[in-house]
Amino acid sequence: MITYENVAKIFGSGPESVTALKDISFEIEKGNLVIFLGPSGCGKTTLLRLTNRLITLSRGTITVNGQDVMKADPVKLRQSMGYAIQQIGLFPNKTIADNISTVPRLLGWDRNKIKERVDELLAMVQLEPAAFRDRFPAELSGGQQQRIGVARCLAANPDILLMDEPFGAIDPINREEIQNEFLRLQRKLKKTIAFVTHDIHEAIKMGDKIAIFQDGKLVQYDKPEIILAQPKNQYIADFVGADRALKVLGLLRVEEVMDRSPSNVVDGDTPADQALRLLEDKGFRHLVVLRRGRAIGYVHPRQLKQETSPVKDLAIDYPVRVDEDMALRDVISFMLMHDMRVLAVMDGDGNFSGTVTYDRIQKRILEMYAGEEEKKPAKDRE
């Protein structure tokens, strides 16, 4: 846990002094990944660097796991936290293994334990230990180096990680991948992380909570869904962008809006005329065709006219496979591309588990933006 209490930082003194941070108070709970977000010069990196005393606090208190950082020995304090930066900063004269084991060596671990740990970490960041441990940073691609940077900051298994745009230096495709990998790791490791970025997409994707800074002040500290749905002021609304409804869709999962017991389903063996009657009676425009618990396709009224064979022979395949944990943003995209308002959802075993409809997604969005009268925070993502 990291607590910031009335933290202020002033660079220089007298008339030329610059106030980088004013009266910041908030708390990063244990096991949370908190994003420090804002444009350059807003103080987010300064706050990060105050946390491990790379720069010295002017006023206020920062406590890390109950300890006042200003009373700690700076070198020991830093060894107890992981640290990763945008420029990566791998030591070019050292092998990958030596780079990763920087902190364990500082802590005096024995050689075998270090060797094991290095291999474990390489595997953790998806790099083959035997192929990488004896190479030098210059032989690795940017994405690989960034992975080593992450491995290095995890090396001594610290509870707390400080990361300053750790994925900032790689191309968008690799960044996406390494972000996903890191999130997967974090779900397992549950570290307490302060993560600086200026990329709103990264913030929304990675953050359990987001702290948005402006001119050295903390403007809003909330879950990403709430920041997107209820930005505190125009600055934040502008910063998160006009497409914030779409960004919210990126955070919501199918399981949050799906209909788990839809009535517009039909067994595959039902004859077409009977299915057509069902459609017309209930006023449906779409029937999900099921066979042995799986959705094998769908039928619509026009298609069933003049037909008598079982619907399983007439069903049209769904163009895409929708899983329960898929982001609604992707679902909406499919719906737009394939001109469909209903899609069948599958559970982990591939069995039919319900439907997701355009109307339900829209309703969910409207709820989120309904404003004050319905200020119910969105469900946790986990």
Add this chain to the structure above:
Amino acid sequence: MEVINYMVNNAARCFQLTLEHLWIVGVACTLAILIGVPIGVAITRSKSLASKVLNTANIFMTTPSIALFGIMIPILSPFGHGLGQVPAIVALVLYSQLPIIRNTYVAIMNVPPELVDAGKGLGMSSWRRLREVEIPLAIPVIIAGLRTAAVMSIGIAAIAAYIGAGGLGVLIQQGIGRAYAPMILSGAILVSVLAIFVDGFMALLERLVTPKGIKVGRRMRHG
């Protein structure tokens, strides 16, 4: 032709003087590193001190060598070393300080800031950072400074014959005294050959001390 004859006929003397020359330069350079590198490292921690130290080293560098040898005489005479090898070595050490201190300073200041930041942030002490990162990265440049100093010292040491330090300068000095050109030329040629040889050796040393990871990086960049 006469020059070669002279060298062949006086091979033993030439060899002995060459060794003496090498000895003076070798001792001076060793002392110069032992003094210069720590100073160069120390001044990276203070900008104002750095400019003072570098300016002082510059003054020594720009003093004409014959004058510096002259100044050594009254300063070292009270210790019984006004003439001979001691003042020569002291002067050479002073001359060598600028290239060694400057290269050490510049090399350490040029260590990429993100490496310093990463080192600090991971909890390396300042000493540890110096030992594991800054010095290994700086060492090729430091050796390049030493190379300059060594080659320069070989030339200057020839003049030290005038204060009785011995070395190949003796051939030149005595050759001038006797107006005997082959002797002067022998001294001059041997000094040059020695300088070329030492320069080549230092280049090799430079390559040997470059960390493997840096060499790999260079190769990757240049294909």
